[in-house]
Amino acid sequence: MSDVPTKKDVPIDLNIPDNYVQHTLTTTKPLPPITLSNILNEINWLSFIILTSTPIMGVIGAYYTSLRWETAIWAVVYYFITGLGITAGYHRLWAHRSYNASVPLQYMLAMAGAGSLEGSIKWWSRGHRAHHRYTDTDLDPYNAHRGFFYSHVGWMLVKPRRKPGVADVSDLSKSPVVRWQHRHYLTLILTMGFLLPSAIAWLCWGDAKGGFVYAGVLRLVFVHHSTFCVNSLAHWLGETPFDDKHTPKDHMVTAFATIGEGYHNFHHQFPMDYRNAIKWYQYDPTKWFIWSMQKIGLASHLKVFPENEVRKGQLTMQLKRLRETQESLTWPSNSDDLPVVSFDSFQTQSQKRPLILISGFIHDVSTFIDEHPGGAHLLVKFIGKDATTAFFGGVYDHSNAAHNLLAMKRVGVLHGGHPHILDIAKRVPPSQRLKIARYNELSSNYASSTAWSDGDEEEQGGTVKKLRK
Incomplete structure (x- = not known):
């Protein structure tokens, strides 16, 4: 029989109210x-x-x-x-x-x-x-x-x-x-x-x-x-x-x-x-x-x-304020929120509007093509094509601002496009590489199902683990 305490074995002081202040206010006049x-x-x-x-x-x-x-x-x-x-x-x-x-x-x-x-x-x-x-x-x-x-x-x-x-x-x-x-x-x-x-x-x-x-x-x-x-x-x-x-x-x-x-x-x-x-x-x-x-x-x-x-x-407190700032900003669409498009469909639709493929994402640059600092001709020659290498230093090693702006112009995901992008940093814009997340948005580290034992697991070495000193 296991000596590991179960959740129901942990003592609870029934004399302590859930909220002492509220308890006192309701029981005193x-x-x-x-x-x-x-x-x-x-x-x-x-x-x-x-x-x-x-x-x-x-x-x-x-x-x-x-x-x-x-x-x-x-x-x-x-x-x-x-x-x-x-x-x-x-x-x-x-x-x-x-x-x-x-x-x-x-x-x-x-x-x-x-x-x-x-x-x-x-x-x-x-x-x-x-x-x-x-x-x-x-x-x-x-x-x-x-x-x-x-x-x-x-x-x-x-x-x-x-x-x-x-x-x-x-x-x-x-x-x-x-x-x-x-x-x-x-x-x-x-x-x-x-x-x-x-x-x-x-x-x-x-x-x-x-x-x-x-x-x-x-x-x-x-x-x-x-x-x-x-x-x-x-x-x-x-x-x-x-x-x-x-x-x-x-x-x-x-x-x-x-x-x-x-x-x-x-x-x-x-x-x-x-x-x-x-x-x-x-x-x-x-x-x-x-x-x-x-x-x-x-x-x-x-x-x-x-x-x-x-x-x-x-x-x-700094993280809390950063979280508030983070939530006040508009962020690019994730791949799960975008339509998945085949390469043939991408090229076909590029004939009707300026679409460029970078890092597996399809971007509509129609509102930016005339504002591109390097000139519109650099974007025009990549319409309907994959410009990943050119964007990441082949032609110019773009700034963080350029990466963030590009991400806001996503309109689709190329079918099978992500597996070819081995460097995840090329898929995630700089503004999203560090983000503030609440504990319930993280992994199960904060709510492990193994935190409580039902007493059925085998003891390691026949003894209950001791607390860390």
């Missing part, structure tokens, strides 16, 4: 739609007050507070410090575990991230992991399909109609730094968000008010919307060089707006890669920061997705 009668109860008042009051405070404060050049520089520097707390800390370290950080670096990033007032590490990472797992669905907390405004800031202004999909953050619950930040979050946001930027400006050049307005409040507004652009702009503007199944896109503008998080199509395909930008010239200061931390011993184990697989992703 959403909150009722927001209307004028319930909108006050459905507003997320804490987020609403923070996100609306800070820009108002910043504008009013700037109107009454002159901007000193020292404070302007400090505001920009602190923008990057607290922004990196989100991009290098919350995002790439804790949400995606794309590198290891030393304990001192973890505390620095946790404090800097708190200065951005975007929630604790645990809360932020839980939502972000759900975003990656359920991208563009109703289980995605900032679903881009609900519109630019919603994915940018709207999802925080009102209570979500559905709870975000399940995401595992048990690793974060075990982190002493994450627990410390979560426990002291209120103190940290007041200190890092407002007290520290004001104190630095006061102690160094006597501008506490300017430090509060510009490096505190207005800086916070810019950090907020920089981060929010990752959820909105990065899903709206740009290209999809790695995958177009979902909305994330790559664009330089988004990268500049988000401290390097703008190559979002790459990021969603390879989320555990510490990089967002893989080209040396692409703007990704978060990547440069993490790399620098590794060089001075504060970071290690920077994860990089295999280059081979990255290039496969790029090639897949």
